[in-house]
Structure formats: structure tokens, C-alpha cells
Amino acid sequence: MLQIIPIESRSQITEIFAKYNPREQSWLVSDLRTKFELQQKILGREGQYVDESVLRASDLWKILLKRLDPGLRLVSDPFARSLLRTIMDEHAEVLGVNSSAEDTVFSYIDQMAAIIFHPEGTTRLEEWFATHPESMNRWKEWYLRARFCALKLLQDHRIITADWITAYLQNFNELERVWNIPLIVDLSGEISRVEAEILRVLSRSVDVVVLEPNPSWKSDFHFLLKPYEDLRAQSQTIETLPSVTKKEKRIEVLRFSGMLAEIKHSVGQVREWLNAGITAESIAVIAPDIEIYWPVLQAYLEEEGIPAQKDITHKAQSLPSVTRWLALLRSKSGRLSSSDLEISFFDKEESQQLRYEEFRSLFKSLYVNEDLARNDIVYKVFHEQLDLTGLLGRDEFVAKALLYWNSSETDIVQVVLRELLQNATSSTKLIWKEWLSYLESIVAAKEYTLEKGNPRGVMVTKLMSAHSEKAQYRIFIGLTDESLRGRNKTQLSGQDYFELAKDIGFYLDNPDQSDLEFELRLLAEAESTEDIYCFGATDLSGSLCSPATFWMSLKGDHEKITLPKETRWDELQHSEERGGRPWIVSRKENIQKRIAQDLGKLEPELISSSELPRISASAVESFLECPFMFAAQRYFKLKDLPDVDLDVDHRTRGQLAHALFEKLTVEPMRFDWKAEELDQILETVRVEKKLLFADERLWIPLKKKHIQLGLRFLDFEKRWREEFKKTRTLAREKRFEFYFDPKTEEISREPKDNCFRISGQIDRIDGDDSNHLVVVDYKSSAGGISAHGSWFKNRELQLLFYMWVIEKGLLEDIGGEVIGLFYYVFRNFERKGFKIEDLAGMLYPASKRKDKNATFEAKERYMSEFSTVLMSTLDRIKKGECQAEPAEYKTCVNCEWRRQCRAPHLN
Known part of the structure; x- marks a missing residue:
């Protein structure tokens, strides 16, 4: 018999529960927490309960399914999705879509299961489409795809998900034969039309009491509550409970x-x-x-x-061991990604041989498996890829996957694999990609309990x-x-x-x-x-x-923003020393101090280092540009390496050009080099410099471009030396290193304590028989090059640094007076920089317009000012200055370390 009891308030259910007999009736609820609470009530009242005393609706539907069709397996959504993708790929031609549309098809199955599994559902829908052409054009094809796939899962694979059970139960006429316990149904708004029909069928053989939510505003949810309306129309009795007086709250x-x-x-x-x-x-x-x-x-x-x-739980995917396992499986499967490669590589002993910055520059951009060969160590770890051809059985996949589990913790992997084994049978066969995708979905959903709730x-x-x-x-x-x-x-x-x-x-x-x-x-x-x-x-x-x-x-001020109440964490941040806990004060003061530093109200702390950092021309420029940039490079040892990508970076191009010019300027200088010889030089340079390219095909056009550059360079140098016949290249890529004591300003070639190690490399030094020297620094373009009068203003000190080194006599085998400092722009072979006009015609031509500041006196001023800047900069470096104070804010736009920077204008 079917009985309806309208419920105006949840408090009325207490009266019904008091008359409920858990030994003879089953109370049907919608959620697990309510089920546990009712079980505790029964336990307190009766001293015991049986499993059927309180059931979730989903549990009842599963019981009915098992009794009516024991051969049908209940599986999780992720496993059903894996099989669905396989079906869609196998029948892509018929469906018109492949597995990329799996999410949409699965949503249609979920949404329309009641029609898909109903014996007359599709027939009725076809008739409905005939009178609704706009809807037919919009989603009929998706419905047919969903129905095709759903029936394949049901009939060919004999599986079903929990959400589809009630829709499938519509096909059975003997529901009442497999259930004999009276029901009290308390599902509130969580009841579907199909579930209502099942309850009506069960009421033929057992008493079914339905607690119908009956608030005064139920008309606002007419569609949602339609199942209760149907049950009310077919019920034998409708019991009315006394009204409940609502208490003020x-x-x-x-x-x-x-x-x-x-x-x-x-x-x-x-x-x-x-x-x-x-x-x-x-x-x-x-x-x-x-x-x-x-x-x-x-x-x-x-x-x-x-x-x-x-309970305090964590997702399985939050465990580092699980994350590394999946990353390694993906990397070994050819599903290359920079993040997976990083996670799976940096837990291995071999990773200690490769700096992270170097790894990132090599593998930030990945395209094919061959990209692994950019580094020998990484290649040796990952070059053996898994065989992904053909279908794999469940046990074969599990065996292969476990080969790559590297942690001694096995509890979580047992939980994950138990879920896989429960859903997939030993006869299930999928391609590797689908097995791995299913494993990932299990890990994403699976939780493990850290601490039980109180x-x-x-x-x-x-x-x-x-x-x-x-x-x-x-x-x-x-x-x-x-x-x-x-x-x-x-x-x-x-x-x-x-x-x-x-x-x-x-x-x-x-x-x-x-x-x-x-x-x-x-x-x-x-x-x-x-x-x-x-x-x-x-x-x-x-x-x-x-x-x-x-x-x-609700009545209230909906526009007013409420300040939250203070918590213990707030108290810890604001509390003063009391109760013998001075650490609270020190922590508070430290936080306040750090905030003040970030806001620029306090000077940042100085860096204390046991050794003075190495100094070069670029390091001095970097410090003057921003002390934090210098600290990132010299103290924190961070590197800004170019990424290996399809777009060849400027550093690689520069290395090629510099190395090519070094080979071509060997004295006595030849001007009859052939293109074939330059080709061989560039191949040699590539090997020596260990230059890498994202795609080997990038090397050929780049090499051709540099061959042409070399021929043009030779032609220009030939004409230059015909005009300045005494010009000789005295040094190419000339390295220097010495030690400087900031206290005594003494210079030594031997290492000493508390001294700066100053080093560098000069691209080229030209000279003649009169002991005059010209310093040349190669540049690919004139962008960013200032006139010598603006060198100090724009912090361009490289050429002045080299002149200071030469005239201090710190270069081995080379000495003399520097009369010219030039940036050699090899795009158009122009020389820009400083030169003493009185000596023009010997190593360089005179300027078209006489430069009044190109004199010996100007050179001495440059030397004196540079020495002052260098000494003051070294003094600041020795003190440990590292504040994030860029000379110009535009520097921050392209700074590699802006995310780590604490500059006030970036916070």
C-alpha cells in the first residue's frame, strides 16, 4: 500500500520516527551522514540494528539491481568513461565524433538515462522531435550518440554506473518480487520521477510510506516536486499531521x-x-x-x-610518491610535458648532475620524444619508452605500472589499485592511454584519511x-x-x-x-x-x-561588508609578550619588519657572505641596474638561461657569430675563405659550444645565414685593412683574471683572502706598431648602444672596464695605450664608441663632425670617473647591499626574477 504523509516541518519527522520499527521497516534516506545519525538513534533506543534498518536510496537501488540482474556490474564513473572513450574511437565513423567529445556524450547519458533505458523512451522522443524541429536540430544527434554508447556499455560490456540504475530498473516488471521490507521514504527534494515510479511498483507488495515535503512555498519548485504529485495521485491514503508551531529564532x-x-x-x-x-x-x-x-x-x-x-582527508594525488609515479608513467609513455619530466627526473640520483635552471632551459618547450636527447643524462633515464601498441589486459597494465613505483610506502598504491581491480575484470582490454587515464582519474578522486573526526x-x-x-x-x-x-x-x-x-x-x-x-x-x-x-x-x-x-x-543590510571576527591566528600576530612567551613578540616584530621592508619604509638587511662574489663588467652593470639582480646572480646563484625553442634565441646567435669571427681574425688574416670552409667552421663551433636546437631543421638556415655573415665580414675587414694597413688583431676572446683588495686597492694575480676575483673576456683587441690599442666588442644590432657621453648615465661600463684592465697592465702578453673603444655592430659593420680624434687615420677614420669630447683629456676623465664608480660599487657590494631598487622601473618588466623580488613598487 502506498501512503503519503505531507511534512510541513522537519520536526514532524521525529514523531514518525518514534513509531518506526527498525526490525520490520526500512527507513530510506538520501545521504550517508543522515543514515549514520539515524543508526545511532536506533542503537540508543533498541540496542541494535540490522543493515536494512536505514538505507540510502542508492543502496536500495543497488540491492534491487543485484537481485534482478546479477550479471550486470556496477562500476565507477571514471571507469565507464574510459570504456566510453574506447567505444567512441572504435565507432567514430558511425558517431561522427571521437573520444574528444566523451565529456559531452557522458553528460547526455547522465541527463537522459530515464529516456535512453526506458523500453518506449526513444520511440516517444522521436514522436516529440517531429513536433519540435528546433530542439531536434539542436540536440537529437547528441542524444542518439549517447544512446548508442550507453547501450554498448550495457549490452556489450555489461556495466552500469550508480546514476543509471533507476533508469535501467524501468525494464523489470517483477520489482516487488525481490523486495519484501516495508519502506518509509524520506528523500526530501532528492527524488526523481523514475524513483517515484519504482516506489509505486514496490507498494504493490509492501507498505511504502512517503514523507512528502509540503512547505508553504512548494509551488516555487513545482517541477522538482512533480514525483510527489504523481505518488499522491496514486496513493491509497494521505495522512495529515498536526501543524507545528514555529519557534522564534x-x-x-x-x-x-x-x-x-x-x-x-x-x-x-x-x-x-x-x-x-x-x-x-x-x-x-x-x-x-x-x-x-x-x-x-x-x-x-x-x-x-x-x-x-x-574526517581530515587528503587526495591521493597530493602525495609526492603518487605524483612522481604518474609523472614517470606519462613521461615513459611519450606524453611529454615539462612539468612531468621535472617531477619524475628530480627524484633520481642522476638529477644531482644537472642544475635546475639548465634543465628548465633545455626542456621548457617539448615537441617530440627526440627532444629528450638535448641532455645525455635525461636521455639515458627516459629513452626507453613503454610499448604502447595494441590492447592491454588489466593485469598486464597493473604489472607494468607497478614497475615504476619507487616509494617504500605501499598503502596508498594498494588503495588505488584496489579501486582499479574492483571495476575492471581480468578480461577487460584497453589501450595504454585509456588505462593510464583511468588510473589518473582514480588518483584524482581517491582520498585517504589522516585523522578521524571527533x-x-x-x-x-x-x-x-x-x-x-x-x-x-x-x-x-x-x-x-x-x-x-x-x-x-x-x-x-x-x-x-x-x-x-x-x-x-x-x-x-x-x-x-x-x-x-x-x-x-x-x-x-x-x-x-x-x-x-x-x-x-x-x-x-x-x-x-x-x-x-x-x-x-532574507531581511538584512545586503550591501554592508562585515568585518570577520578575530581568530587565534589574528591574536598570535597582534599579541604582546605575556604568559612567558617571548617568541610571540619576536615573530610579530619580524613580520612587521618584513612588511615595512616590502613597503620601502625600512632598508633591507645586508647580505652576509663568507666570500666576496666574483666581479665582471656585466656584474658591475647589473649591480648598478639593480642590486637585487646582482644578488640573484652572484649570491643566490640563479641563472637566466635561454630556452631551447623553435625560435633560436639571441644568445645562441651571438655565440655563433663571436666564435666565427674569432676563427676568421687569426693573424695573418685570410680573406679568401670559401663558403665550404665556413660551413666546416660553423659545424665545429656547434660541437664546441654544445649548441642545441628544438628542431634539427633550424640549424641549416641558421648556418647558411652565418656563412653569408662570415663572407660579408671578410669583405669588410679586407677593405678596412686596405685603408688602415698597420691594423693587426692582437687578441681574440682574450680572458683575464686577477684579485683586487678593496681595502688597500692592491691588485694581484694570485688568490688572496677577502679579495674580489675580477674576471672577464674581451671580444677583440686591435693594434699597430706604435703600441696603440683599440678595444672591440661585437654587437648584433645598435639597439641599446649609447653615445660615449651617456655611458655613465646609462650604466654602460663594459668598454671602460676593459680599458681600465688593459691600462692597469692586467692582461698577459698585451699592453699599450687604448685610443679607441668600439661597439662593432655586425649587422651593418659600423663601429660606435669613443676614439681620440687626434690619432685618427692610424687604426680608425676621423669623424665627419669633430667630437670635442674625443680627446686625451676626455679619456683621462673617463678613467678617473670609472675608477671612482668601480670602487664605490665594490664598496657597496662588500657591505652586502641587495635592495631591490632598480635604476629604472622599466628594468623590472623583463627581469627574470621579478616574482621573487620584494621591490615596493612590485608589491
Whole structure:
């Protein structure tokens, strides 16, 4: 017999539960938490209970399925998706799409299972399409694809997911034969039309009492509650309960700046309630999806010392051992990515031979497996790829995957593999990609418990599990429109759902009718002492959120931003020394000091190092550009290496040109080099410099370009030397190294304590028989080159640095007077820089317009000013200055270390 009992308030259920006999009846609920709470009540009342005393609806449907079709296997969604992708690829020609559309097809199966599995569903839908051509054009093909794949899964693979069970049970006429226990159905808004039909069929042989939610506003959810309307029409009796007098309760409606503020206020409020003597069991923190809040909320509760009923769990994918395992499997499978390669490589002993910056420059951009050969060490680790051809059985895949598990911790891998073995049979065959994808989905969903919840703690739960007689002080957080409304992944419009229900009687789950919003309104009317409704304007990532309609309907100031209550963490940051805990003060002062430094109100601390850093021309320029850039390179040993990519970087091009010019300027200089000889030089240079390219095909055009550059260089140098016949190249890529004592300003070639090691390399030095020298520095373009009068202003000190080194007599085998400092732009073979005009015609031509500042006196001023700048810079470096104070803010735009920088203007 089918009986309906309209329920105006959840408190009425207490009366029904008091008459319920758990030995003879089964109470049907929608969620696990409510099931456990009812079991505890039965245990307290009866001293025992049987499994069937309280059942989740999903448990009942599984029992019915097992009894009616024992050969059909229930599997998880991820495994069904893996098989679905295989089916779609096998029948791509028929379906018109391949596995890339798997998510859409799976959504259609979920959404339309009631029609797909109904014996007459497709026939009725075809008739409906005939009168709804616009809907037919929009999603009929997707429905047919979903039906084809669903029937393949059901009939060929004999599997089904939990969400499809009720739709499949429509095919059986003997439901009442396999169930004989009377039911009390308490599913609130979580009941579908198909489930209602199953309950009606079961009522032929057993008593089925349906508790129908009957609030005064139920007409707002007519579509959602349609299953109850159907059951009411077919019930034998409708019992009316006495009305319940609603008690007054205190209500607060609060708006916060974001989710974090919601969490802080909730924790602060819970602490106030506990201090007022309210028990933790009487307090509940409720959200539509509590898992979004839980990681941060749990940390705040733990700091407060507040127990919670919710278990502390972690995702399996958060474990480093699992992350490395999957990354290694992907890398060995040819699914190359920089992040996977990094994770799987840097836990190996071989990784100690390769700096991270070097690894990143080599493998930031990956295209094919051959890219692994950019480094011999990495290649040796990963060159042996897995055989991915053909189908693999379940056991074969598990055996291969376990070969790459490198951790001594095996508990979590057992949990993951147990899930795989439960869903896939030994006869299941998939390609490697699908097995690996399925394994990844298990890891993404699987959780492991770190700490069990405290049964007497605060209730922290999702909205659909929040009905509880104990919870009298409730905080509702996350009341946003986005969290309460479902997302429609199909192309069915709201009108389609209503038309399908009206015309052919299929009430599909309409995302516009939110069961979460329905439950929220029911909970709001449940008996309690105090309720707080919270809305955060932004989520934890900073994205804007819209307030829920229900929250807006409550009385209160919806525009006012509420400051959250203080928590223990706030107290620790602001507390003064008391109770014998001086560490609180030191931590507070340190935080305040760091903030003041970041804001530029305090000078940053100086770097203390046991050794003075190495100094070069570029290091001096870098320090003057920004001391933090210098510190990043010289103290923190960070490197900014060019990425190996399809676009050949300027550094590689520069290395090729410099090495080519070095070979071509050997004295006596030849001008009759052939293209074939230059080709061989460049091949040799490539090997010597260990130049790498993302694609080997990039080398050929680059080499041809540099052959032409070499021929043009020879032609220019020939004409130059015909005009300046005494010119000789005295040094090429000339290295120097010496030690400088900043206290005594003494220079030594031998290492000494507390001395700067100064080193560098001069591209080229030309000279003649009169002991005059010209310093040449090769540049690919004139961009960024200043006139010599602006060298100090623009911190271009490289050529002056080289002149200072030469005239101090610090170069072996070479000495003389520097009369010219030139940037040699090899794009157009122009020389720009400083020269003494009085000596023009010997090693360089005179200027077209006489430069008044190109004299011996100007040179001496340059030398004197450079020496002053160098000494003051070395003094600042010795003190340990490392403040992030760029000479120009535009420097920060392209700085490699801006994310690590604490410059006030970047914070």
C-alpha cells in the first residue's frame, strides 16, 4: 500500500520516527551522514540494528539491481568513461565524433538515462522531435550518440554506473518480487520521477510510506516536486499531521569580502558560542559544497583547538610518491610535458648532475620524444619508452605500472589499485592511454584519511546532509548563485525540460530547478536557536561571485561588508609578550619588519657572505641596474638561461657569430675563405659550444645565414685593412683574471683572502706598431648602444672596464695605450664608441663632425670617473647591499626574477 504523509516541518519527522520499527521497516534516506545519525538513534533506543534498518536510496537501488540482474556490474564513473572513450574511437565513423567529445556524450547519458533505458523512451522522443524541429536540430544527434554508447556499455560490456540504475530498473516488471521490507521514504527534494515510479511498483507488495515535503512555498519548485504529485495521485491514503508551531529564532544575514573572511568569521563565531557554554555538537557549519572550504576551515579550527566531526582527508594525488609515479608513467609513455619530466627526473640520483635552471632551459618547450636527447643524462633515464601498441589486459597494465613505483610506502598504491581491480575484470582490454587515464582519474578522486573526526565535535557538512536535530546553532556559508545552481552540460534548454515533461511524461533533472536551493529553504525553516547566513563576494581564487536569491530574500543590510571576527591566528600576530612567551613578540616584530621592508619604509638587511662574489663588467652593470639582480646572480646563484625553442634565441646567435669571427681574425688574416670552409667552421663551433636546437631543421638556415655573415665580414675587414694597413688583431676572446683588495686597492694575480676575483673576456683587441690599442666588442644590432657621453648615465661600463684592465697592465702578453673603444655592430659593420680624434687615420677614420669630447683629456676623465664608480660599487657590494631598487622601473618588466623580488613598487 502506498501512503503519503505531507511534512510541513522537519520536526514532524521525529514523531514518525518514534513509531518506526527498525526490525520490520526500512527507513530510506538520501545521504550517508543522515543514515549514520539515524543508526545511532536506533542503537540508543533498541540496542541494535540490522543493515536494512536505514538505507540510502542508492543502496536500495543497488540491492534491487543485484537481485534482478546479477550479471550486470556496477562500476565507477571514471571507469565507464574510459570504456566510453574506447567505444567512441572504435565507432567514430558511425558517431561522427571521437573520444574528444566523451565529456559531452557522458553528460547526455547522465541527463537522459530515464529516456535512453526506458523500453518506449526513444520511440516517444522521436514522436516529440517531429513536433519540435528546433530542439531536434539542436540536440537529437547528441542524444542518439549517447544512446548508442550507453547501450554498448550495457549490452556489450555489461556495466552500469550508480546514476543509471533507476533508469535501467524501468525494464523489470517483477520489482516487488525481490523486495519484501516495508519502506518509509524520506528523500526530501532528492527524488526523481523514475524513483517515484519504482516506489509505486514496490507498494504493490509492501507498505511504502512517503514523507512528502509540503512547505508553504512548494509551488516555487513545482517541477522538482512533480514525483510527489504523481505518488499522491496514486496513493491509497494521505495522512495529515498536526501543524507545528514555529519557534522564534535569531537570524543574521552577513556579507563578506570573500570566502576566507567567511571562514574566519565562522571560526570566530564558533569560538564565541563554545565560550558561552554551548556544546560543540549543537553547532554546525554548512556549505553547498563544504569540500571547497574544508582545507582552509580545518586549519583555522585546528589552530583554535576546536574539534570537528568531519574526517581530515587528503587526495591521493597530493602525495609526492603518487605524483612522481604518474609523472614517470606519462613521461615513459611519450606524453611529454615539462612539468612531468621535472617531477619524475628530480627524484633520481642522476638529477644531482644537472642544475635546475639548465634543465628548465633545455626542456621548457617539448615537441617530440627526440627532444629528450638535448641532455645525455635525461636521455639515458627516459629513452626507453613503454610499448604502447595494441590492447592491454588489466593485469598486464597493473604489472607494468607497478614497475615504476619507487616509494617504500605501499598503502596508498594498494588503495588505488584496489579501486582499479574492483571495476575492471581480468578480461577487460584497453589501450595504454585509456588505462593510464583511468588510473589518473582514480588518483584524482581517491582520498585517504589522516585523522578521524571527533563524534562530539562541531558538525561540518554539505547542505544536502545538514538535517540534524542536534544542530541548533548553524552557520551557512557559500550562499552564492554559482554554488546552488547546477551546470547544464547539454544543449537542452529550460523549455525543453518542461516540454518533455508535459508532452511525453519524462521529468528529467532540470538544472534551473535547484535541489540545493530547495534544501536550503527547508533547512532555514527547520527548528534551531540561531542561524547565520553568509555570502562571500569572491571565492578563494579571487573570482567574483553572485549572491544567491535566497540570501537576497532574507531581511538584512545586503550591501554592508562585515568585518570577520578575530581568530587565534589574528591574536598570535597582534599579541604582546605575556604568559612567558617571548617568541610571540619576536615573530610579530619580524613580520612587521618584513612588511615595512616590502613597503620601502625600512632598508633591507645586508647580505652576509663568507666570500666576496666574483666581479665582471656585466656584474658591475647589473649591480648598478639593480642590486637585487646582482644578488640573484652572484649570491643566490640563479641563472637566466635561454630556452631551447623553435625560435633560436639571441644568445645562441651571438655565440655563433663571436666564435666565427674569432676563427676568421687569426693573424695573418685570410680573406679568401670559401663558403665550404665556413660551413666546416660553423659545424665545429656547434660541437664546441654544445649548441642545441628544438628542431634539427633550424640549424641549416641558421648556418647558411652565418656563412653569408662570415663572407660579408671578410669583405669588410679586407677593405678596412686596405685603408688602415698597420691594423693587426692582437687578441681574440682574450680572458683575464686577477684579485683586487678593496681595502688597500692592491691588485694581484694570485688568490688572496677577502679579495674580489675580477674576471672577464674581451671580444677583440686591435693594434699597430706604435703600441696603440683599440678595444672591440661585437654587437648584433645598435639597439641599446649609447653615445660615449651617456655611458655613465646609462650604466654602460663594459668598454671602460676593459680599458681600465688593459691600462692597469692586467692582461698577459698585451699592453699599450687604448685610443679607441668600439661597439662593432655586425649587422651593418659600423663601429660606435669613443676614439681620440687626434690619432685618427692610424687604426680608425676621423669623424665627419669633430667630437670635442674625443680627446686625451676626455679619456683621462673617463678613467678617473670609472675608477671612482668601480670602487664605490665594490664598496657597496662588500657591505652586502641587495635592495631591490632598480635604476629604472622599466628594468623590472623583463627581469627574470621579478616574482621573487620584494621591490615596493612590485608589491
